[in-house]
Amino acid sequence: MRKKIAIFLMLILILLFFTGCYDSKEIDDYAYITLMGIDKGVSDRIRLTLQVPEFSKASGEGGGSDGGQNEEEKIDKENFTVDATSVLSAIANVNANIPKMLNFMHLKAIVVSEDMAKSGELGEIVAPLVRYRQIRRNVNVIICKGKAQEFVKSARPYLGGLVTETLEDLIERSRYTGFYTDVSIGHLSDEIKSTYSQLLAIYGAINKGENFVEDGPLYEGGYKIPSDFYAGDVPRKGGQEIELLGTAVFDGDRMVGTLTGFEAQMLHLVWGDLRRSVFTIPDPEEPEQVIPLEIKEFEKPIIKVDTKTDKPHIEVKLSMEGDITAIPSRINYEHYMKKRTIEDVFEKYLEEGIQRTFKKGQSLKVDVFQFGTQAVRNFWTIPEWEEYNWLEKITQATLSVEVDFTVRRTGKLTESQPIRSTEGEE
Amino acid sequence: MQKEGNFGYREAISMFVIAMTIKSFFSSPAAASKLVGTALWYMILISGLTAAFLFMFQYLLLKRFPNLSIMEIADNVLGKFFGSVLSLLCCVFFIFTASIDMREFVEVMKIFVLPESPPSFIMIIFSLSVVALSFMGLETIARFSKFIVYVLGAGFLAVILLSVSNFKIYRIFPILGYGLDRTIFTGIVRSSFFGTITVIGVFAASLHGPREIKRIGFSSILISGIVTSVSALSFVLTFPYTTAQELLSPMYAMASMVDLGGFLQRVEPIFLFLWNFGTFVEVTVLFYAAVMIYCHVFRISDKKPVILPMAILMYGMSLIPRSLNEVVNLWVHLLRQWGWIPYFLPSIFLLIVSKFRKKKGDINNA
Numbered sequence: 001m002r003k004k005i006a007i008f009l010m011l012i013l014i015l016l017f018f019t020g021c022y023d024s025k026e027i028d029d030y031a032y033i034t035l036m037g038i039d040k041g042v043s044d045r046i047r048l049t050l051q052v053p054e055f056s057k058a059s060g061e062g063g064g065s066d067g068g069q070n071e072e073e074k075i076d077k078e079n080f081t082v083d084a085t086s087v088l089s090a091i092a093n094v095n096a097n098i099p100k101m102l103n104f105m106h107l108k109a110i111v112v113s114e115d116m117a118k119s120g121e122l123g124e125i126v127a128p129l130v131r132y133r134q135i136r137r138n139v140n141v142i143i144c145k146g147k148a149q150e151f152v153k154s155a156r157p158y159l160g161g162l163v164t165e166t167l168e169d170l171i172e173r174s175r176y177t178g179f180y181t182d183v184s185i186g187h188l189s190d191e192i193k194s195t196y197s198q199l200l201a202i203y204g205a206i207n208k209g210e211n212f213v214e215d216g217p218l219y220e221g222g223y224k225i226p227s228d229f230y231a232g233d234v235p236r237k238g239g240q241e242i243e244l245l246g247t248a249v250f251d252g253d254r255m256v257g258t259l260t261g262f263e264a265q266m267l268h269l270v271w272g273d274l275r276r277s278v279f280t281i282p283d284p285e286e287p288e289q290v291i292p293l294e295i296k297e298f299e300k301p302i303i304k305v306d307t308k309t310d311k312p313h314i315e316v317k318l319s320m321e322g323d324i325t326a327i328p329s330r331i332n333y334e335h336y337m338k339k340r341t342i343e344d345v346f347e348k349y350l351e352e353g354i355q356r357t358f359k360k361g362q363s364l365k366v367d368v369f370q371f372g373t374q375a376v377r378n379f380w381t382i383p384e385w386e387e388y389n390w391l392e393k394i395t396q397a398t399l400s401v402e403v404d405f406t407v408r409r410t411g412k413l414t415e416s417q418p419i420r421s422t423e424g425e426e
Numbered sequence: 427m428q429k430e431g432n433f434g435y436r437e438a439i440s441m442f443v444i445a446m447t448i449k450s451f452f453s454s455p456a457a458a459s460k461l462v463g464t465a466l467w468y469m470i471l472i473s474g475l476t477a478a479f480l481f482m483f484q485y486l487l488l489k490r491f492p493n494l495s496i497m498e499i500a501d502n503v504l505g506k507f508f509g510s511v512l513s514l515l516c517c518v519f520f521i522f523t524a525s526i527d528m529r530e531f532v533e534v535m536k537i538f539v540l541p542e543s544p545p546s547f548i549m550i551i552f553s554l555s556v557v558a559l560s561f562m563g564l565e566t567i568a569r570f571s572k573f574i575v576y577v578l579g580a581g582f583l584a585v586i587l588l589s590v591s592n593f594k595i596y597r598i599f600p601i602l603g604y605g606l607d608r609t610i611f612t613g614i615v616r617s618s619f620f621g622t623i624t625v626i627g628v629f630a631a632s633l634h635g636p637r638e639i640k641r642i643g644f645s646s647i648l649i650s651g652i653v654t655s656v657s658a659l660s661f662v663l664t665f666p667y668t669t670a671q672e673l674l675s676p677m678y679a680m681a682s683m684v685d686l687g688g689f690l691q692r693v694e695p696i697f698l699f700l701w702n703f704g705t706f707v708e709v710t711v712l713f714y715a716a717v718m719i720y721c722h723v724f725r726i727s728d729k730k731p732v733i734l735p736m737a738i739l740m741y742g743m744s745l746i747p748r749s750l751n752e753v754v755n756l757w758v759h760l761l762r763q764w765g766w767i768p769y770f771l772p773s774i775f776l777l778i779v780s781k782f783r784k785k786k787g788d789i790n791n792a
Contacts, residue, residue, distance in 0.1 A: 022543040133537055137683050138691075168688055186683060193668045196596060373596035381602045382463045382667065 031100035034164050037111040037148030044083040048090040049149040051079050079153050104134035108164040110141050113148040123192050123253030130189045137186030143248035145205035145232050154206050154241040178268035179245050179261035192253045197370035199250035203258050205232025212237040223282040227261035249366045257364040266357040270369050272301045284345045286329040295322030305375040312397040314371050323409040330416035339407045347403040354401045367394040430632045431565025435642050441571035442646035445622040445711045448704035450654045451677045453754045455661050460671040461612045465603030467659035472613025474651030477620035481643050484773035489636040491787030496627030497722040503780045510723045517719035519768040524712035525743035526757045531705040533750040556710045557737045574703050581700045586660050588684040593663035618765030628715040
């Protein structure tokens with residue numbers, strides 16, 4: 001009898017376990033949000049735009065690659081915009097109108113409008129999202145020029161694939177170009193409260209090709225620093241509409257300015273995390289020509305911060321190496337004696353670029369190079385460090401930069417022969 | 427003499443190491459970070475050293491009374507009545523600690539994994555698992571611990587190594603945190619973090635003599651101290667001290683941030699595995715110790731009929747706190763701040779009284 005009762009109880013327990021737990025849900029029950037845009041609202045506090053791409057049954061396709069449907073209709077169907085008091089109340093409003101439950105587990109990026117960022121509400125509206133269990137700490141944050149709503153709608157997959165893939169690859173690109181900083185919502189939450197450094201976020205915009213001048217008089221101006229633009233200003237046509245270039249800088253949770261793509265490269269060089277990048281410098285002997293260099297770090301940057309005085313002094317020493325990829329002037333810079341000229345010019349180019357970026361940061365009262373992470377090593381305790389107040393002291397700091405650059409290779413050519421024509425040698 | 431099962435020092439060390447280190451996967455690191463800041467990782471070592479020092483008194487007591495459990499020693503030294511009172515106080519403390527730990531686990535699970543499941547549902551299933559393992563006896567608990575410790579160790583190492591890309595060395599500075607004096611004081615007070623080692627006194631009769639108890643005790647504290655310190659160090663290197671204090675489960679947050687090459691990501695399930703099994707062992711150890719004490723006091727030879735009622739009691743106690751905040755900010759905080767008293771003081775008290783009353787165990791038992 002006891003055996004029968006025991007078997008009966010075991011069967012009931014097995015049934016209990018087979019029913020699954022309360023939280024089990026089918027994948028199809030959810031509509032996965034890939035991008036979220038936050039603007040200042042008109043009829044309520046915030047305007048939330050959610051992109052919920054339609055994933056087709058074919059593997060690897062989704063979010064815009066279904067050619068049978070009108071593109072405009074598809075964009076409208078996949079992007080919801082709603083005004084609400086908070087993000088969760090906006091979600092609740094949208095959930096009332098669609099058959100599937102919205103879910104943030106595959107959220108790739110949060111796009112915040114520049115207006116919202118400048119208003120200082122980042123800490124009130126965006127940073128608290130890190131508390132929500134569905135939003136992961138490594139969701140990227142992009143500050144966009146103009147409306148986040150337009151940015152989110154313009155984010156489409158590039159060359160097929162998924163929009164999440166496109167964004168992920170685009171953001172990953174910063175390791176090679178250095179044109180912006182890869183920042184997540186976890187970083188955002190850390191940096192706005194940090195005593196070591198301040199928030200630097202990806203700066204994005206929509207570029208529909210308005211800056212590209214199709215016809216007109218040909219360019220006869222001098223050398224221009226490449227990528228010295230803000231997002232949305234690059235004179236290009238075609239390709240992705242969304243453009244990530246430059247860095248939004250924050251003092252606390254208020255956006256106070258932006259750095260161009262070139263200035264963001266300076267940040268990465270000093271941080272020592274730029275893998276390989278291309279810089280183009282003016283030819284020292286023929287200034288109307290340029291010399292493109294492909295450079296990489298030779299040794300980790302050495303940064304020293306002296307905090308003994310009221311005005312901290314910072315020393316940065318960079319050690320780079322690179323290859324000359326073209327010599328349009330055909331001057332024999334490949335020769336070991338002559339290459340020193342290129343090296344000197346590039347060293348000065350970087351020193352000036354870093355100084356310029358540093359001063360810009362100081363004018364915005366932001367430690368753009370995050371030298372605080374080095375300065376803290378001079379302090380033994382947290383109260384001492386906090387009393388020193390590095391974020392205030394950086395505005396008075398002085399910087400000296402030393403760059404050591406060596407040209408290692410000159411590509412597939414070891415010298416340049418002159419061009420010969422009926423007019424003689426060039 | 428209550429001897430239960432036959433297991434060696436490896437099984438016992440596994441059991442105690444899991445029971446002690448699992449707490450670092452919950453709210454304790456964040457709470458400690460609030461007190462000591464960047465000095466968290468070596469504050470844990472100070473706690474470990476303090477715990478080892480305090481455990482020494484329990485070892486000396488157990489050496490004085492070879493092969494007797496702490497309850498039997500209490501009866502011997504204080505007499506049956508006062509010995510039972512002291513033992514029952516320890517029983518209540520252990521069951522209370524087990525209930526709070528279970529509740530903390532359930533609340534954290536609700537936040538990160540099972541938001542819609544009622545807490546009671548999770549607690550019932552958890553309690554039933556504890557009951558099932560307890561029914562099997564101490565030897566099974568110990569052998570299960572030895573089996574699972576390798577898996578847990580590998581998972582733990584995996585989470586730490588995968589998180590290396592998120593480490594930033596500057597976050598360890600300023601190296602003295604909020605001050606060395608504060609770090610030392612907090613370290614000494616929070617030696618209760620390693621207090622579970624005192625359960626060795628309850629299981630003493632099942633271990634092979636004072637020499638083995640010494641080996642188990644100090645080895646467990648050493649290994650737990652190193653493991654907890656490593657996890658604290660990784661936590662300090664991942665989160666700046668200003669935000670580290672905010673996190674409910676820093677280790678889970680670390681695991682969720684793993685993203686290597688865009689390919690290896692979302693590895694929290696590894697961590698969930700560590701969490702679940704580790705908490706399961708910890709709660710079972712404390713629960714079974716309470717059952718053993720209770721059965722000794724009331725001279726119950728067969729523990730099985732007592733296990734289910736005690737589990738219901740544990741379940742009921744775990745429902746008392748009204749929210750996660752009450753669990754973390756009140757009860758867990760109290761346990762960490764003052765837990766060293768019920769963990770370590772009874773043994774010190776018994777040692778002093780036994781010396782005063784010139785009580786000693788039978789050396790033939792050694």
